[in-house]
Amino acid sequence: MKVLVIGNGGREHAIVQALAKSPKVEKIYAMKGNAGIGELAELVSVDYCDIKAVGDWVDAHTEIDYTVIAPDDPLALGLADELEGRGHRVFGPRKNAAIIEASKAFSKELMKKYNIPTAKYETFSSYEEAKAYVETCEIPVVLKADGLALGKGVLICKTREEAIEGVKEMMLDKKFGTAGNKIVVEEFLEGPEVSALAFTDGKTIKPMITSCDHKRALTGDLGLNTGGMGTFSPAPFYGEKTQKEVMEKIMIPTVQAMNAEGRTFKGVLYFGLMKTKDGMKVIEYNSRFGDPETQVILPMLKTDLMEIFEAVTDERLDEVEIEWEEGCCVCLVLASGGYPEKYEKGKEITIGDLDEGVVLCHAGTAMKDGKLVTSGGRVLGVCAKGADIEEARKKAYKNAEKIKFDGMYYRTDIGVKYRDVERE
Ligand code: AMP
Numbered sequence: 007m008k009v010l011v012i013g014n015g016g017r018e019h020a021i022v023q024a025l026a027k028s029p030k031v032e033k034i035y036a037m038k039g040n041a042g043i044g045e046l047a048e049l050v051s052v053d054y055c056d057i058k059a060v061g062d063w064v065d066a067h068t069e070i071d072y073t074v075i076a077p078d079d080p081l082a083l084g085l086a087d088e089l090e091g092r093g094h095r096v097f098g099p100r101k102n103a104a105i106i107e108a109s110k111a112f113s114k115e116l117m118k119k120y121n122i123p124t125a126k127y128e129t130f131s132s133y134e135e136a137k138a139y140v141e142t143c144e145i146p147v148v149l150k151a152d153g154l155a156l157g158k159g160v161l162i163c164k165t166r167e168e169a170i171e172g173v174k175e176m177m178l179d180k181k182f183g184t185a186g187n188k189i190v191v192e193e194f195l196e197g198p199e200v201s202a203l204a205f206t207d208g209k210t211i212k213p214m215i216t217s218c219d220h221k222r223a224l225t226g227d228l229g230l231n232t233g234g235m236g237t238f239s240p241a242p243f244y245g246e247k248t249q250k251e252v253m254e255k256i257m258i259p260t261v262q263a264m265n266a267e268g269r270t271f272k273g274v275l276y277f278g279l280m281k282t283k284d285g286m287k288v289i290e291y292n293s294r295f296g297d298p299e300t301q302v303i304l305p306m307l308k309t310d311l312m313e314i315f316e317a318v319t320d321e322r323l324d325e326v327e328i329e330w331e332e333g334c335c336v337c338l339v340l341a342s343g344g345y346p347e348k349y350e351k352g353k354e355i356t357i358g359d360l361d362e363g364v365v366l367c368h369a370g371t372a373m374k375d376g377k378l379v380t381s382g383g384r385v386l387g388v389c390a391k392g393a394d395i396e397e398a399r400k401k402a403y404k405n406a407e408k409i410k411f412d413g414m415y416y417r418t419d420i421g422v423k424y425r426d427v428e429r430e
């Protein structure tokens with residue numbers, strides 16, 4: 007098969023690396039990819055958020071048998087519908103299902119209507135009403151911009167002053183653009199967080215191994231929220247008991263709710279969960295693979311990813327047995343100085359001899375005049391496996407030292423989090 011992968015981050019490199027191992031896949035194209043992806047795929051320079059242009063490109067390239075849509079924005083814009091409408095096979099939910107990520111107001115409503123455990127909340131479209139509400143609500147409180155905001159549209163307000171200022175920033179100053187026209191004001195929850203991703207064809211749900219992200223930019227969970235500075239897999243506090251609870255109270259009810267709403271979800275459904283004293287609760291849904299979660303999940307997948315993708319498309323996921331390697335995996339993100347705010351691009355990257363089994367997932371990298379250079383905030387993910395998290399973590403850090411570019415920074419505590427949380 008000839009497969010097109012949409013996207014250009016570390017997640018897409020992990021997907022491309024998994025597809026490259028499939029005996030079914032003979033050629034991969036990536037739109038628009040990055041330097042690492044370019045080693046395995048032919049890069050295509052079309053703006054993937056211009057869904058008509060993508061449709062025209064796929065129409066014109068009749069050799070393409072299948073398209074994998076990895077990022078949230080083209081899914082929210084309806085790229086799956088556009089390609090399906092033109093008779094192409096795709097992996098990724100339709101627009102009316104991708105809304106589960108694209109609108110927090112929608113996802114909160116859905117959870118309320120179908121009794122799916124989540125933080126209590128109120129939704130506001132008026133600045134005056136939101137301000138009045140946070141003047142008296144319980145503190146801490148969490149403010150969320152309704153729309154897509156690159157994972158940054160969430161403010162955890164520890165004081166009332168911060169909450170009032172936050173409502174102003176979102177609704178009046180438009181800090182997150184139009185994503186903040188409507189906001190969700192939510193109860194503050196506490197507990198360890200886990201990303202639980204699952205493949206679903208709308209009938210069957212097959213969970214992947216779990217992982218934990220590190221969203222803050224700096225060591226010790228300090229600094230601004232980012233797309234994710236590193237991950238490890240699996241979550242040590244998420245055993246069979248929790249998996250059963252999540253399947254019964256969250257995963258199955260969510261897939262059924264989407265069916266009942268006429269919004270059947272086919273693709274990867276990402277459950278961002280918190281283990282609270284009152285049980286597992288949904289913090290967020292995503293309509294796609296996580297980044298950098300995918301960089302620790304797919305290296306552990308033993309089953310052919312292409313076979314799973316096709317089974318989802320054809321609604322026969324029940325027929326596929328998905329197998330995972332034993333052990334743990336850690337992904338350490340190397341970022342450009344200044345990220346997630348302003349940073350410079352075009353810095354030359356040098357990579358020494360990496361230990362066997364260490365995999366690099368390229369995110370913001372490009373080739374310029376024959377040299378590998380930085381082209382984004384998150385530049386590389388150093389992914390290493392081990393018998394336990396500590397072994398994987400040591401290997402990732404040891405190998406990160408062999409990589410250099412001007413301004414490079416990374417957290418020094420990826421994989422340390424939740425060591426003290428009761429294991430399950
Ligand atoms: P989200 O983009 O919804 O995943 O939120 C980003 C981060 O904010 C999450 O990973 C949590 O760490 C935190 N967060 C979101 N909602 C809540 C909440 N209700 N209580 C506590 N922390 C939250």
Ligand code: GLY
Pocket residue numbers: 157219233234292295296297298299
């Ligand atoms: N790592 C968080 C996300 O992909 O949304």
